[in-house]
Amino acid sequence: MAKLNMVQAINLALAQEMEKDADVLVLGQDVAVDGGVFRVTDGLLEKFGDQRVVDTPLAESGIIGSSIGMAMAGLKPVCEMQFSGFSYLMMGQFEAHATRMRSRTHGQITLPMVIRMPFGGGVRALEHHSESREVLFAHLPGAKVVIPSGPRNARALLVAAIRDPDPVVFMEPKHSYRAFREEVPDAEETLPVGKCQVVQEGTDLTVISWGAMMRPALKAAAEIEKRRGTSVEIIDVQTIAPLDAHTIAESVRKTGRCVIVQEAPRSYGASGEIVAQINDRALMHLEAPVKRLTGYDVVTPYFGREKSYLPNAERVVAGMEETLDF
Amino acid sequence: MAKLNMVQAINLALAQEMEKDADVLVLGQDVAVDGGVFRVTDGLLEKFGDQRVVDTPLAESGIIGSSIGMAMAGLKPVCEMQFSGFSYLMMGQFEAHATRMRSRTHGQITLPMVIRMPFGGGVRALEHHSESREVLFAHLPGAKVVIPSGPRNARALLVAAIRDPDPVVFMEPKHSYRAFREEVPDAEETLPVGKCQVVQEGTDLTVISWGAMMRPALKAAAEIEKRRGTSVEIIDVQTIAPLDAHTIAESVRKTGRCVIVQEAPRSYGASGEIVAQINDRALMHLEAPVKRLTGYDVVTPYFGREKSYLPNAERVVAGMEETLDF
């Protein structure tokens, strides 16, 4: 048991799975010699050699396309998009093959592969290095999209993703890479793909978030508990697709009030589907409209203005107040 | 005034705009000599010559990327993706540049361009020729996504899209290309980008749809009016992004009940955002959960099974009954 940050926790997951299973290999730009631009794959080359830790040419479609080929041949590639901002270059392969091969062959060919990518804002990065666009993957049938929020669940979810028989897009909130540490057990730990996690039980208000936004969500929940004695139930979505709508609906049926915190632009973001699922399953239990605290429908500004645009705990608290006072 | 099908109506819009404005040009695979695989651009080569009607190599990113270049130089390219199923190959350019150039330069460089693409199912086509994925574009800030539902609004919306100062993804429901005809005036007609159209006023139930699904929606509305005397208000969304949430909310505040018909898979589809907007703006007026009739969250089956998967009037009627009886 060690206190690890998220980079270290992901590294641990990779190393342990590669140790266990010779079919697991890692590929991407700068993942081998350099150990990844965020050092997530650091040390893997030394441990597993250059056939299993592969520096590729600079070509995102090539990385996904060749990973699909490897997976068809029974390997379990864990490939990296250096930043999610470059992943749209591989949407052709992802939509046409990663998500469809199983269905196309009624299960004869399957693609056990993971596509890792850092995403999200808050690190004062250049253009295209700060977006949250999980829904572009999540909307595609056949896609699994997993987003951890901390070191421990990052490790547990990544292990599950690697063992999953289907392609998993594993989106790493880079703002949380080194922001804090958690105890991560040495021994194997997994969390299920396809399930939300209720990280705190409560009765008055449901707060739903994922990834880096879990931090302001948690902070706001603590604040509102302190201020008003509200009993807050907190859900970490963890798997965006397929969405565990049941856990969400169950919570809202109980609390009657809900706040969703999303970093991505509002329109057509994941929170819309969550609201719709609540509408489908718990509408008559709602005592207030579900409140969405989200990014704005604007092109992510350069980092000079970035902070004003990211949802923060203060806005979440205000949203909670509004919901509770409705 | 002539009775035109949608193919002819779009052709008319292109021809008239090219006539008026020498900066408008058409490019794509097979758009010139062949007149487009659906004949949408038929006759344009003869009228406007091969500098304005340009057959390109087989490369979707190249088509969008070079169109962006042309637009930066002040031309108004109307480019075609042969099928929406191949458009994901240009998502890199679309996300990185088409949607961002204005914001990136605070308006110094703008991209007056249209990306036409046939989409949707129901024509017994090969794999990748039947999907509806409008949300992949609609979620991106800076994107405009327009979807006509018939010949007349196709013509009027396309003219508006070509004149729009920003990039417009113009998605043509190919099932409706030749399915029916409408009177289309010779004289100029436009419809605003960014507005829904209330195509029938009513007081008891709001039905919202777009594209090819307007047909089953209208059919179902007529059936339910006949069966139960329900007064149905019908909204043709027309512009998916940016969404005219006000018109939608206003209608639902009036009727208190709403059915949305969407061809795309349910999860993270456009209907989710519409429900969320209703939640934001009209929740307390709802007398029943908003009912979503949508495609399923499955990989679009090959055409042997296709029909069972597409929403149809019968399911919409059932959904309406459920909503009215809630």
Added chain:
Amino acid sequence: MPEKQIAKFSVTHLQVLDEKGKVDAALEPDLGQEQAVEMYRWMRLARTLDERMLKLQRQGRLGTFPPCTGHEAVSIPVGLAMKKGDWFAGAFRELGTRLVRGEPLTNTLHYYNGWEEGNILPDADLRILPTSVVIGCQIEHAAGLAYAAKYRGTDEAVVTFIGDGGTSEGSFHEGLNFAAVWKAPMVAIVQNNQWAISIPRETQTASETLAQKGIAYGIPVIQVDGNDPLAVWVAVNEALDRARAGDGPTLIEAVTYRLMMHTTADDPTKYRQSADEEAAWAKEPLIRTRKWLANKGWWDDAREEKLLAECKEQVDAAVEEFETPVERAHDESFRHVYGTEHAVIREQHEDFLANQEREGQRG
């Protein structure tokens, strides 16, 4: 070195068997009677099935499909040169290769009639990937498959196809570059049939040959007469040997002609001259192959007639099987979204079944 040539390249064109059936003895591969005849039999079978499919399509008994007539001298020798364990990552106009590699005729029929069942192999070990409709993707898959073969230390190779049009896609570029960097056992065949729907070869690219596109990746390239099965045979065997020896990928441009419409939905009279088509028919591969066999004394009219009858019989049987009514569950799509059905999919699945039930009862 102020101004200095630092690299030289060339493209060779190979033809062994010419349009008149004359063979270049120096280059002629030693196929032997049995293999030579087998090659021709497969070519004829592919042609027979293709022609039948066109009829079926015109009669409304089959969906839209891309005829492969005229491409047999590429697809058949390539298929024959491959070994068990090799992967085939095709484009969509290689009916011949599919047949040779052991895919049942019915698969193609089911596939083009709108059923995923046409992708399911009787044995996954046949290693024939489903058609890659989105042009170019298969080249990247092939690179990954080839990497896997190398990683595992097998001597398996991967054969992939693409059209002249497909060479313009970014995936062609990225896939070949990956395979070349990895020195992966891959053979990429550009089936240059002069047309990409209505776009002629000259509008597709300004390069003199398509073979030379391989120079960009530092790999061996060759252009062959794609209506000449012997040239294709020689080139693909060399390339496969190189691949298995660890010497990396090869790009083969096979020059042929799309004798038919692009797909049955296409009308070539919109964009090309029938005179050009006729000229191309004069070079088509089956006639010259037959002449070559006849010159060798391995073929005559009686054998031809017998072969035609056999092919017809085989195709008849396949069509009959194809058209034999089967109950196909319509809810398959729900079963194959993921390895295990997710709760939300399960609900939708139930909803689907209820809809089916209701609509079935009413219809």
Added chain:
Amino acid sequence: MPEKQIAKFSVTHLQVLDEKGKVDAALEPDLGQEQAVEMYRWMRLARTLDERMLKLQRQGRLGTFPPCTGHEAVSIPVGLAMKKGDWFAGAFRELGTRLVRGEPLTNTLHYYNGWEEGNILPDADLRILPTSVVIGCQIEHAAGLAYAAKYRGTDEAVVTFIGDGGTSEGSFHEGLNFAAVWKAPMVAIVQNNQWAISIPRETQTASETLAQKGIAYGIPVIQVDGNDPLAVWVAVNEALDRARAGDGPTLIEAVTYRLMMHTTADDPTKYRQSADEEAAWAKEPLIRTRKWLANKGWWDDAREEKLLAECKEQVDAAVEEFETPVERAHDESFRHVYGTEHAVIREQHEDFLANQEREGQRG
């Protein structure tokens, strides 16, 4: 023609001014003293700004940026060879070209400090596109810009850049192919600085040169010593002439070295030897250019000192302007989503302003 060479290609390497400052008189372009000195002045200015930016970044006064030191012999002659009306569609390591083409120094500073204002040109007619962070896209833009120039019958040309790493992207392939098919007036420069972050040239592609990648598109190619401004000057002028004459695009590989870290966030000691870096420093462009000028009698220590002082002054002034506090509205993003603010955006805009207000009052 059984087996026949049907196409031949070669790649020429051009060097005019060698590492010691020795010039090949036969190849030397007739720059004239004024232009020669101007070229060197720009090189020095770019270097001065680059070095200052590194300091600013290390002091926390500037964000992450990719140093351009060592690339001046490519970016400067290219910028000087361009004419008014030409478009520059760069990658991200051509500070020099930006300066020469008239972009204020402050633009670069603002850009790398996280402000879109760094993309706004004092005059849109300068035709300098914003940095294309997503690698490769700019090649396709350049093809479209070049098409537009041709469509309008101007003699404007388009210059685009890409790195050695960038040549692996599909967009490189698609963009060059489009430009070649269109015979569009475009010059593409591959700035081969041997590294793409940690990936060395050999891991990026198996081709012997990057210039030969242009053979795939049937266009003229040349490799030049990218530390030699005279070779670059000669090559880019030839290419621009060809473009303006309607003879289509050219691919120029300029061989240089990334002397610094990839960006200020990168640590090259993880992946390369300092000995290699030292060897590369010995070939860097400014020293040899200065020697050439000195040999001509056009330069001496006094002039150098004066130039250094001038550059420092110019950079000082730019930094001062850059660091002068300005009020920048934080709601700009709402104003530029679309040409007209949509109702839903307007609501969010108001919400944003209210949040700003509240957080401002409390903070």
